[in-house]
Amino acid sequence: MDDRPILDGHRMSGGDSARLYLDGHEYLNFGGCNYLALSQRPELRHAAQNALDRGCAFSQYLVRAYGGSYEHFDAVEREAALFWGTESAVYLPSGFHIGFAAMAALEPLCDVIVLDEMAHWCMSDAAALSGKPVRKFAHCDPDALAAELDALDADARPLVATDGAFATTGELPPLNRYMPLIEDRDGQLLVDESHSAGVVGDTGRGAAQHFGIEGRVHVGATLSKGLCGQGAVYTGSATAIERSRTAHALRGSNPGSPISAAVSATALRLVRENPDLCGALRKKAQYLRIALRRQDLEIADTPASIVAFSRGSFGEMRALQQHLFDAGIYVLHSNYIAAGPSGTIRLTVFADHSTADLDRFVEEVGQFFAATDPSGRQAMA
Numbered sequence: 001m002d003d004r005p006i007l008d009g010h011r012m013s014g015g016d017s018a019r020l021y022l023d024g025h026e027y028l029n030f031g032g033c034n035y036l037a038l039s040q041r042p043e044l045r046h047a048a049q050n051a052l053d054r055g056c057a058f059s060q061y062l063v064r065a066y067g068g069s070y071e072h073f074d075a076v077e078r079e080a081a082l083f084w085g086t087e088s089a090v091y092l093p094s095g096f097h098i099g100f101a102a103m104a105a106l107e108p109l110c111d112v113i114v115l116d117e118m119a120h121w122c123m124s125d126a127a128a129l130s131g132k133p134v135r136k137f138a139h140c141d142p143d144a145l146a147a148e149l150d151a152l153d154a155d156a157r158p159l160v161a162t163d164g165a166f167a168t169t170g171e172l173p174p175l176n177r178y179m180p181l182i183e184d185r186d187g188q189l190l191v192d193e194s195h196s197a198g199v200v201g202d203t204g205r206g207a208a209q210h211f212g213i214e215g216r217v218h219v220g221a222t223l224s225k226g227l228c229g230q231g232a233v234y235t236g237s238a239t240a241i242e243r244s245r246t247a248h249a250l251r252g253s254n255p256g257s258p259i260s261a262a263v264s265a266t267a268l269r270l271v272r273e274n275p276d277l278c279g280a281l282r283k284k285a286q287y288l289r290i291a292l293r294r295q296d297l298e299i300a301d302t303p304a305s306i307v308a309f310s311r312g313s314f315g316e317m318r319a320l321q322q323h324l325f326d327a328g329i330y331v332l333h334s335n336y337i338a339a340g341p342s343g344t345i346r347l348t349v350f351a352d353h354s355t356a357d358l359d360r361f362v363e364e365v366g367q368f369f370a371a372t373d374p375s376g377r378q379a380m381a
């Protein structure tokens with residue numbers, strides 16, 4: 001079986017949410033992460049154009065540790081602090097820097113790092129390089145976390161790190177159950193809200209908002225998913241943010257593009273001023289979940305805009321992806337973190353999907369399973 005990505009050799013152009021263009025042909029798209037479909041919004045296009053027109057450089061050619069900073073970096077940091085209600089924030093060139101920024105910020109407050117076993121690599125790689133002992137607990141399991149914390153030395157203060165919504169499945173960890181366990185140990189909870197920012201929580205502040213534990217949690221998020229920009233932010237107190245700026249990964253790398261910072265600042269403001277965007281998207285994703293469950297598919301509940309399922313073997317999942325592709329629909333057959341041996345059909349519901357788009361997808365999935373399972377009943381994976 002050919003297990004190369006289905007997009008191998010195709011030229012992508014234009015389209016970055018509900019529509020994707022491959023070799024000039026339009027596809028109905030369920031892959032990628034521009035959840036709120038903000039990238040075509042005039043406010044964001046204008047922000048980039050305006051920065052260019054005002055002579056903005058493509059990069060800051062001097063690391064920020066030497067003191068100078070472009071206005072666009074200050075703007076995105078101000079907007080991130082406003083969005084998450086923190087004293088301060090730091091702009092990072094990519095979401096992969098979140099773990100490094102956070103672990104430097106929280107260094108004096110913890111003795112051991114305790115990771116969800118499926119935490120994004122930006123956490124596990126930074127933890128491995130932190131110089132602290134690292135332990136893992138079973139995915140999304142508060143009992144496993146409790147057992148792991150109980151096994152620590154009595155005075156060891158844990159830093160527990162997890163994604164706010166997991167990239168492949170969209171599931172949320174039960175942060176409300178983690179929090180008391182961690183606070184009992186004088187520990188800290190770090191949440192990577194990359195896939196939840198802009199979608200989850202009443203005003204899109206992510207899983208910590210969803211579970212009502214904001215203000216007790218340390219938050220970082222990429223800007224390249226729901227918020228459609230590029231780069232990331234880590235938020236916190238002024239002192240913590242100053243410490244994060246000393247991390248080698250920040251001190252020793254370019255701060256990112258000021259044009260991306262200008263676009264990301266605008267996206268954060270747009271969502272802060274229009275929180276209804278988040279609720280509307282969650283509703284669309286729920287519509288798709290319910291429709292797919294009517295096809296006897298097992299779909300996890302989550303307020304994220306990710307809808308995921310796996311049924312049958314890797315080959316069957318790949319055949320479904322090919323069937324959809326031949327019908328002009330692109331979906332991801334993911335082999336990413338937590339995808340499992342068969343891989344996962346990982347769907348993004350975008351804010352610009354119409355109900356007809358979602359119905360068309362469900363109908364194609366139904367046709368595939370009807371053809372591959374003549375009994376009309378499909379066995380669950």
Ligand SMILES: Cc1ncc(COP(=O)(O)O)c(C=O)c1O
Nearest residue numbers: 094095096120122167194222224
């Ligand atoms: C949970 C999570 N954190 C961080 C990142 C890295 O973000 P970026 O693409 O901005 O480097 C990703 C990227 O896929 C992610 O899924």
